[in-house]
Amino acid sequence: MPVFAGVFPYLVSPIGPDGAVLEQPLRDLVEHLIGAGVHGLTPLGSTGEFAYLNNAQRREIVRIVVEQARGRVPVVAGVAATTTADAVAQAKDYAGLGADGILAVMEAYFPVPEAGVVAYFTAIADATDRPVVLYTNPNFQRSDLSLPAIDALSRHPRIVAIKDASTNTGRLLSILNRVEGRMDVFSASAHIPAAVMLIGGVGWMAGPACVIPRESVRLYELCRAGNWAEALPLQRQLWRFNELFAQYALAACIKGALQIQGFAVGDPLPPQSPLSEAGRADVARALAGLG
Numbered sequence: 001m002p003v004f005a006g007v008f009p010y011l012v013s014p015i016g017p018d019g020a021v022l023e024q025p026l027r028d029l030v031e032h033l034i035g036a037g038v039h040g041l042t043p044l045g046s047t048g049e050f051a052y053l054n055n056a057q058r059r060e061i062v063r064i065v066v067e068q069a070r071g072r073v074p075v076v077a078g079v080a081a082t083t084t085a086d087a088v089a090q091a092k093d094y095a096g097l098g099a100d101g102i103l104a105v106m107e108a109y110f111p112v113p114e115a116g117v118v119a120y121f122t123a124i125a126d127a128t129d130r131p132v133v134l135y136t137n138p139n140f141q142r143s144d145l146s147l148p149a150i151d152a153l154s155r156h157p158r159i160v161a162i163k164d165a166s167t168n169t170g171r172l173l174s175i176l177n178r179v180e181g182r183m184d185v186f187s188a189s190a191h192i193p194a195a196v197m198l199i200g201g202v203g204w205m206a207g208p209a210c211v212i213p214r215e216s217v218r219l220y221e222l223c224r225a226g227n228w229a230e231a232l233p234l235q236r237q238l239w240r241f242n243e244l245f246a247q248y249a250l251a252a253c254i255k256g257a258l259q260i261q262g263f264a265v266g267d268p269l270p271p272q273s274p275l276s277e278a279g280r281a282d283v284a285r286a287l288a289g290l291g
Contacts, residue, residue: 014026021060059094084124101131134161135162169191189208249272253275
């Protein structure tokens with residue numbers, strides 16, 4: 001049985017103009033998502049703008065999400081750093097705050113050789129007793145996780161899954177074949193979730209689920225049941241949101257969509273720009289199309 005499975009929305013990080021975390025909107029979002037039936041929560045993913053936050057902001061976001069979730073669903077907190085020591089410190093801190101798992105990604109300015117990449121993720125997994133999900137996003141990283149590196153890391157007892165945000169679904173199948181059941185695979189918004197479920201994925205960790213949680217959960221349930229006759233039409237309908245998030249900046253698009261839905265989550269952190277008026281109109285039409 002997978003340690004984690006289902007729909008894990010990548011939460012936005014509501015930050016005010018003064019840099020303070022907007023606590024109530026974040027708590028409201030957590031309640032909304034749990035009420036919609038999501039299977040877990042992932043603060044500090046890419047949708048959470050982790051690269052634009054300082055350590056104090058990151059810590060406060062994890063604290064609030066864990067506290068508001070109250071154990072009803074697992075919280076898998078994102079850890080990202082350019083140094084192994086910083087990543088290890090974050091993992092220990094978030095575990096101490098009560099996070100149920102760690103989503104680990106590597107930030108890099110200079111390229112890192114494969115042995116260094118494996119050592120980085122291994123150190124995070126060694127730092128706590130929490131299960132670790134690897135996160136690789138080749139479009140934004142200097143040092144990707146290769147198939148041999150993924151194979152090596154899948155043998156660590158606490159590295160339980162990988163979220164691959166490449167656009168290559170064939171790579172996901174290669175990962176599944178390579179790890180031989182030692183590691184589960186989550187889809188990202190760059191992939192078609194139903195297709196990933198069909199080839200053996202266990203769910204998705206993605207920003208769109210913040211905006212369409214009930215529909216995402218419904219799609220997951222249909223895929224799990226093998227009801228492809230209903231799943232595929234729903235997937236085709238929901239894919240419009242993935243197209244919009246690819247067309248417009250990710251954090252801006254999801255924060256804009258949440259604002260349209262009544263969540264005062266603020267705008268993306270500068271120098272990022274808010275969602276344009278054209279983008280808001282497109283997102284509003286897509287939301288209205290769901291009824």
